[in-house]
Amino acid sequence: MKFVDEVEIRVEAGDGGNGVVSFRREKYIPKGGPDGGDGGDGGDVYLEADENLNTLIDYQFERIHRAQRGQNGMGKNCTGKRGEDIVLKVPVGTRATDQETGEVLGDLTRHGLRRMVAKGGFHGLGNARFKSSTNRAPRQKTMGTPGEIRSLKLELMLLADVGLLGMPNAGKSTFIRSVSAAKPKVADYPFTTLVPNLGVVRPVHHASFVIADIPGLIEGAADGAGLGIQFLKHLERCGLLLHLVDLAPYDGTDPAVQAVTIVNELQQYSPKLADKPRWLVVNKVDLLTDEEVEERLAEVTEALEWEGPIYQISALSKKGTEQLCKEIMTYLEQLPKPSEVEEEDAQATTEFKWDSYHQEQLDAHDDDDDDDDFDDDDYDVEVVYQK
Numbered sequence: 270m271k272f273v274d275e276v277e278i279r280v281e282a283g284d285g286g287n288g289v290v291s292f293r294r295e296k297y298i299p300k301g302g303p304d305g306g307d308g309g310d311g312g313d314v315y316l317e318a319d320e321n322l323n324t325l326i327d328y329q330f331e332r333i334h335r336a337q338r339g340q341n342g343m344g345k346n347c348t349g350k351r352g353e354d355i356v357l358k359v360p361v362g363t364r365a366t367d368q369e370t371g372e373v374l375g376d377l378t379r380h381g382l383r384r385m386v387a388k389g390g391f392h393g394l395g396n397a398r399f400k401s402s403t404n405r406a407p408r409q410k411t412m413g414t415p416g417e418i419r420s421l422k423l424e425l426m427l428l429a430d431v432g433l434l435g436m437p438n439a440g441k442s443t444f445i446r447s448v449s450a451a452k453p454k455v456a457d458y459p460f461t462t463l464v465p466n467l468g469v470v471r472p473v474h475h476a477s478f479v480i481a482d483i484p485g486l487i488e489g490a491a492d493g494a495g496l497g498i499q500f501l502k503h504l505e506r507c508g509l510l511l512h513l514v515d516l517a518p519y520d521g522t523d524p525a526v527q528a529v530t531i532v533n534e535l536q537q538y539s540p541k542l543a544d545k546p547r548w549l550v551v552n553k554v555d556l557l558t559d560e561e562v563e564e565r566l567a568e569v570t571e572a573l574e575w576e577g578p579i580y581q582i583s584a585l586s587k588k589g590t591e592q593l594c595k596e597i598m599t600y601l602e603q604l605p606k607p608s609e610v611e612e613e614d615a616q617a618t619t620e621f622k623w624d625s626y627h628q629e630q631l632d633a634h635d636d637d638d639d640d641d642d643f644d645d646d647d648y649d650v651e652v653v654y655q656k
């Protein structure tokens with residue numbers, strides 16, 4: 270299974286600076302020798318894995334990245350300054366592929382790992398270099414070479430941080446749409462047309478989380494379709510569930526009954542998921558008066574014997590959604606990082622290559638040598654269906 274956060278960017282390394290032709294001209298030295306300096310090399314473009322990032326979303330807004338050109342050489346044998354490199358930070362787990370050749374330029378599998386993706390141009394030579402016994406006043410120089418330019422595809426496989434639970438029509442799609450800053454691509458689902466709804470939510474500038482809906486997938490699981498189970502497994506690693514309850518069902522069904530049904534289903538299909546921290550989010554409050562909201566909410570909480578956090582929102586009008594997402598972000602940020610819960614996850618990692626891939630990333634933090642031994646096969650995630 271792949272949840273792919275994918276962007277295309279263009280990287281342009283800096284051109285090399287040109288060499289120059291210059292001759293020493295000083296009082297009393299009428300025929301000074303050549304003193305044209307070399308240019309500086311162009312800056313390179315690097316990608317660097319950063320564990321503080323979890324999506325590629327920023328690159329959807331800024332697509333062209335240019336490193337600085339090398340400075341031209343100068344007289345008096347002065348070499349031009351090297352162009353500055355640029356380092357583009359990407360989340361750990363990002364793969365960079367050259368769009369034209371299909372060549373994988375780097376798998377950024379570990380925090381701090383750096384890969385050059387566009388090499389700066391080489392500097393041109395100044396005429397001082399061409400001086401020889403036969404040519405004392407050379408007029409040659411060379412130009413700097415152009416920096417590499419590449420179109421890159423950056424791909425990141427995502428784990429959902431938040432699972433969204435709710436009856437059909439509860440407003441899950443509307444909610445994800447209204448809070449998402451980006452929609453990751455969901456690819457490679459064999460045997461099924463069910464596609465989970467996914468969104469990247471960025472409630473504050475510096476942080477984001479991935480939200481995924483669950484319901485059709487539970488139906489899939491009930492039918493024995495692989496995806497349902499597979500997806501539930503995937504979600505078992507999420508940090509939080511939101512239970513979205515439609516407080517004003519258009520068909521007049523009872524929100525309390527609906528809420529209980531979903532929780533029962535959840536317990537039936539994935540006890541592990543049912544044990545996850547869960548928040549109750551009542552939706553469509555725009556359709557009701559405050560009194561009606563209070564009344565129906567009381568019925569829901571009573572039926573669920575609910576004592577956890579409760580949020581009232583309107584996914585459609587976005588009332589309450591911003592606050593909710595900020596609190597989710599705060600909540601997720603204080604959760605232990607995956608490496609701290611390795612023990613608990615040990616079982617899941619035996620079943621999915623995706624998980625072993627992540628595990629490998631975590632393990633890799635411990636060893637110090639470079640990562641050239643990274644095995645490509647572990648990146649391409651394949652679904653391993655349970656029988």
Ligand SMILES: Nc1nc2c(ncn2[C@@H]2O[C@H](COP(=O)(O)OP(=O)(O)OP(=O)(O)O)[C@@H](O)[C@H]2O)c(=O)[nH]1
Pocket residue numbers: 435436437438439440441442443444484485552553554555556582583584585586
């Ligand atoms: N008035 C109002 N309508 C809403 C709100 N949220 C969702 N809706 C409407 O409720 C209907 C169902 O919303 P969806 O987002 O499709 O619900 P869903 O949970 O994704 O449904 P499934 O795809 O069937 O699982 C749509 O007509 C939405 O416009 C809300 O906050 N207020």
